[in-house]
Amino acid sequence: MNSVSVVKEMMMGMKEHGKLTERQFAGIIANTMLGAGTLVMPRTLTSSAGTGSWIAILIGGGLSLFVLMIIIKLGLRFPEETIIEYGVRLTNKWIGGIISFLLCTYWLMISALVIRIFASMLNSTILLNTPIEVIIIAMLLTITYFVRGDVEIIGRINELYFIFVIFPIIYAIFLGVKEIHPIRLLPVTGGQGITPILFATISSFFSFLGYEIVFLLIPSITTKKLAYNYGIKGITSPLFAYICLTFISVGIFGIEELQTLTWPTLELVKVTPFPGLLFERLESFFISFWVIAIFTTSGNLYYSSILGFTQLFKIKEHKTLIFPLLPVIYLLAVYPENIYKVFKYMNLLSIFAAILIVTVTFFYYIIAIIREKKGDEDS
Amino acid sequence: MSKSTIKERVDEIISNQTDNPGKKVLNKSLSKKLQENLKLMEDIIGFSDDVVIRKFQLGDKLGIKAALIFIDGLIDKQVINESILKPLLIEEFSADEIRELAVSDIIKFIENNTMTINELKVVDKLEEVINGPLNGDTVLLIDGYEEAFVLNSKGWEMRSISEPQSETVIRGSRDGFTETFRVNTGLVRRKVKHPALRIKNINLGKYTQTNIAICYIEGLTNKYLVEEVKERIANIEIDGILDSGYIEQLIEDDHISPFPQVFSTERPDRVVANLLEGRIAIIVDGSPFALVVPVVFSIFIQSSEDYNDRFIIGSLLRVLRYFAMFISLTLPAFYIAVIAFHPEMIPTRLALAFAGGRSQVPFPSYTEAFIMELLMELLREASVRLPRSIGSTIGIVGALIVGEAAVSASLVSPFMVVIVAITTIASFAIPNYSTAIAFRLIKFPLMILATMFGLYGLVLGLIILSIHLVGLKSFGVPYLTPIAPSRLSELKDVVIRFPFWSMKKRPQHLRTKNEQRFSSKGDDDGNERTR
């Protein structure tokens, strides 16, 4: 009945399988970026530039937007292929293969680290006695159920969850605005000159990753011409959220105190009272929403990794890879020994990945243009 | 005839009657001799004592032998006496006229000029002759002719049209489907007086030969959808269909999911509303519940009152219902999570009150919660089967007493009783019974998850639930349309119901050919209202 019903569905005019709407596309980008970073970014982004960090974030965000546009442009040249496939076509089997392998491994590792960061936070705040392995396994099982589906399901869930992911941030921003001491936001340029701001720009660019899964998504979008439009929409909401969050955190805590907080966004929630509501200390409530944000981030990344490997090794069904990779991701998640190592690995991985992504994008793009030109000459 | 041969013949004939329309039937024809036909009929259905064979002679002096076969209990005696027997017995068949008529003309004469009966069929196949009396028709056999008449004489005791028990509204029609097939199709016809309404019959069930009608509006409904529905129903091979629920389970996409993928209702107005959107209705003889496919989740939270009332009221009530749905699913789990894992969330005075209330209770909070919830489910199941007269009293009193007694015996804390009561009341606010049950069931795994991980577990459970819902499909339509995949034009009817003049298009997910619901004379901001 299965294949028959597929045909019937197509005849009925329902969407073909494996297709995303443009809103789902934007939702996937936004959800993947709003992940573990939200918890620590106010601290990490302000460590060098102090009160002038917002400039750095703006510029860094702009750079990320630019890179995203190039990625979409590149992807639209090969509208039915993912980067794994056209990478091999543009270069040869080995170079394309190695690049794809690196990308997929990076996604797998980041997915594991994101889960680990969140599990560490849970472990030190609300689930103090539960072994961290158990927290990780619970999340992994949920993600496993998630990635069994096609890209349709991925898209729909991301679309559905976007509102839940963005809600705690908006809430924190609105409540936090009242508690700002404006004096702590000055001086606006950081007062230390331009070098720290440049440094902060680069480090913020490294932290704004997540949009690169667009590499795999372009073939699945139904209306390709809306990709730019909705790509921009998808990336601007996380950037905007980060800027506001950092701004408000600095305004409430001041730079010095902010550097001492392990989980600054959580502390932000703790100091913003909501008078008159039935519930008071809402950070447990907020953590529930963050579970959803982490789930979408690591779920999307895990899915990308699996999809990438499937295409790389020419396996038919992506479901077959889920179970072999499950212990791998678990081991990656439990490997770091303490929270300092986790942050360190995260940093290193982000730097490596950002360089990889930028290089690969431009590399493929240039080759594509050259090939095109060559093709013109030949014919 | 020996018993074995009779049994064999019965089996053979019955096995020839298939429940699969479209398959070829072995036709056995009638013979010209009345006696032989009667013998044949007697062999097959004459063993039961409620089958009546009335032999008589046509006309006054003609002497042509005839026989009526019908089953007492299924027929309207008035019709047989007045409309069939009377004209046939009293009518003057003068010998001359008859003899002049050719043999076949007598049949025509009887058909056209004698009986004052509303529905008449001339048949010559044994299968139809046998099915006739079984369905309540009367068969007229005439000696010398190999054709027989099947006359509509259906009439039996049936329940009159009353308000549906399971779906009551304040404002709205109070008629509901009954168990009689034609009454139900009639109720639909009375609301759709357009020639494009199609009602197609299929018989299902080897022994029950239940009448099933597939209703749709031609030109409105996607024709591939109609074919898919017809095919799924035609593929059913089963001994008997006793209720529309059987059909529901045999045509749905996912059998394991607790959520219904077919919408069942007792109300004709809801059926018709869905037909007008481009859906297909299935009416089953013997069941007051009609089925509607394909469905999306939001249908199960809607009630016809949402449309009969004005849009602000309808929207607010619907929002309340969504809230109730959420509560009935998560409240006990939320209670466990907050009390046992995150007591910092509640204000201090309340926390102290909770602690005080629980101080005498020997169980941990999750045991308390499970016990009370199970007890509540037990009470509910029991109260369904109680006789009407004591049912409601026992329900209320039982709940009160059980709650009160449990609290004074320090078995549960008073808060637990309140929580369980709210949960139960909330689940009654969900209009559709199957959905309410689904939520009642799912709240238990959520409670288990909350016991293990607190709010983290509850959220993970909700995530898993939503993944399941997102992947569910009903006849090709994703279950959570129009929330995910979102279609903005359809969002006007999900949580909040926009006023009529702004809901112009039919739901896109049904791929109807005709997308405009109505054309209004005015412009889009509804300055001009339609009829």
Place this chain on the structure above:
Amino acid sequence: MKRRFSFLLIIFLLPLILTGCWDLRDIDQRAIIIAIGIDFEKTTPGSNFSYDQLVKLTAQLAIPQKLGAGAGQTPAMGEESVWNVSAVGRNLSMAIVNLQQRLQNEFFLAHARVVVISEEVAREGVSRYINFLTNNTEFRRLSHIVISEGRAEDILNTFPKTATIQGMFLNQLIENEVMRETMPDMRLIEFTIRSIDKGIDPVAIMVNSFGDVVKYSGIAVFRGDRLVGRMNKEEIWSFIQLAGNYSGGIEVVRDIKSNIGRITIKYTNIDSHIKPMRKDETFLFKVDILLEGILLAQEIDTDYTDEALFDNLEKRVRNEAKKEMEAVYYKIQQQYDADIIGFGERVRAYLPAEWNKIENWREEFKKVEIEIEMEVKIKQIGMYI
């Protein structure tokens, strides 16, 4: 085959996570602490402690059984509803461990609202205790810090007659005053931020107890995290007008015409700006304050419809307020040497280049000058004209 295998794998993994609900602890198994008191305690002579003083921790527990929802039970009040239990230890953590050993249920700090620290302890430095509390994830960042003149446990053992739960009473008392803008809003988080920040120093409310009454006795001035002095109630007005943008409550001014009668003004609104400027070797701070108030009462019936008189009144109020403010300011600067007003913050904000050059702000602070420009407006005069 593969499906079965994966199914079995899940089934085998499930028991791992089902084996225990590790963090499950029902609310009635937690000891709900409403307030904390920190004192010093001398070690008994002859003990083998190498420290000569210990930390005494007093925790005020709520007794849920007495406070619970019971049918027809009058809830307990005051002394019956809470239990103050103490323990000593080398530092706060040790004290907590010792205290835990006296309790049936496990400590639950998330509902604690007030931390009372004795003056003695505060003089030694508060941050080691504060740090413990803020590092603890449960503890409310918005709880109040209060310094007690005597011993902290005495404060916790005072039971005003209308208090159901003593700690909540204290909390409500403080919050009411903060809302009336007569006391600075110094919560734990703000205190911590200020004790770290080089540009501003924290303050805290001081209380002492008298019979069954808890009353304010002033504000404690901190340098970093050590208590160095206090200001009494009269001085508080000027201070918080200067520093915290609070209107300060009520001011009593002598009547123009006679020296006996007094006029009571209630301040309703304040708008203050402080701008730093470089002057010679040090800084000059220009303070612009606009005060608005209403006339509450006059003891001698003066007719203020005369505009000249009215202006005069405003001027008089202004002069008095300004004088008091300058006095307070010099006291802070000279006597206590703690920048509780936040001048340093402002230098950092408006003159960042200068701030970077400064090595030690406290040294600079001693030399700083202030120039106050104040304006007083009386908006309403009540029912009598």
